[in-house]
Amino acid sequence: MPVSVQILSQFPLLEPLEIADLEQLSKQMQLRSFAKRGMVMSKGSAVQELGFLVEGRLQGVDFTMDGRSVGLFFLNPGDYFGELAVIDGEPPSEFVVAAARSTVAFLEGRHARDLIASKPALATAVMARLAHRVRSVMSQRTLLSLPTPFQRLCVLLLQMAQAQGQSAIDPVPTHQELAITINASRETVTRVFQQMFLQEVLLRTGDRLELVNLEYLKGVAAGSIAPPKT
Secondary structure, three states: OEOOHHHHOOOHHHOOOOHHHHHHHHHHEEEEEEOOOOEEEOOOOOOOEEEEEEEOOEEEEEEOOOOOEEEEEEEOOOOEEOHHHHHHOOOOOOEEEEOOOEEEEEEEHHHHHHHHHHOHHHHHHHHHHHHHHHHHHHHHHHHHOOOOHHHHHHHHHHHHHHHOOOOEEOOOOOHHHHHHHHOOOHHHHHHHHHHHHHOOOEEEEOOEEEEOOHHHHHHHHHOOOOOOOO
8 A cells, every 4th residue: 555645744853854755655664553463564575664653563573592572672653763774785783572562664765775865854864864773782781781771771661751852752662671671581570560659659541551669770770779579
């Protein structure tokens, strides 16, 4: 299904483009729908595409040598992905799966490369995004070096809230999605949440998670407050 100009105009990356550019893109892009846990982009695939998340939620994941899932990043509506493979011409470096039922607009790699090369403002935005991803990878390595799942989860929740510019996470990922991001079991993440709800550190309303006691979370994250055993 082709992508309308109205949909394309909602993506921050494409804001520098003129209407004529968006009209051209609308003819080159295709909409695809994915069920929850559907594979949106495969690591090592020969297909190179720039994907734009229209609705739903996606997660970038990889797998260790022994088959364990490792969560890399989350994507919300308005985000895009696949830029690394588009730019360097290599296969995608991670899997992207649907964390919820999702709709994605895809632009073929060659068209994406031409677009980035011809629009300096857009190229600058993509470079900034790649720099952000490098910083995120470094931050993820630091997070995984922390000794306890409780501490790692506190750090992750603070990072996610900061990325949204508020003291809340909306929507909050599932326990399984958080577990593979901090290298813990789903059961461990559930126990950590139960303890923080009981201590009124967190408050959940629907899909929104309020970080009520930021000082406690920051203290555990910094190691100045000892986390309870889980």
